[in-house]
Amino acid sequence: MSEQTLVQFRVDNELKRDVTEIYEAMGLDLPTALRMFMARSKMVRGIPFDTTLPDNIPTRTDALKAFNDMRNCCSQLPEMTLDEINAEISAARVERKACSE
Secondary structure, three states, rough: OOOOOOOOOOOHHHHHHHHHHHHOOOOHHHHHHHHHHHHHHHOOOOOOOOOOOOOOOOOOOHHHHHHHHHHHHHHOOOOOOOHHHHHHHHHHHHHHHHHHH
8 A cells, every 4th residue: 555645625514514424325434435536536537426316315314213213113012032033033044945945
């Protein structure tokens, strides 16, 4: 690996927050996304790509609400014992094996 250097630049707080949310939705952190952008820029010798998220991507608030809704729904289900969980797993494995034969 070649020697590394620190790159710093100033950006508006709101812009940084907004793009950080976008990259996190894609499973990336901001530094990784910026390194990817720079590596691809070098590769294509220009602005590297058209990448956009669909307009209907859930926000962090939407995702948290969905999580809490599922949690509340599941909290009303009866608890399962470890034996019941293992029996369910075993049954699913038998069913999967039968389908693959």
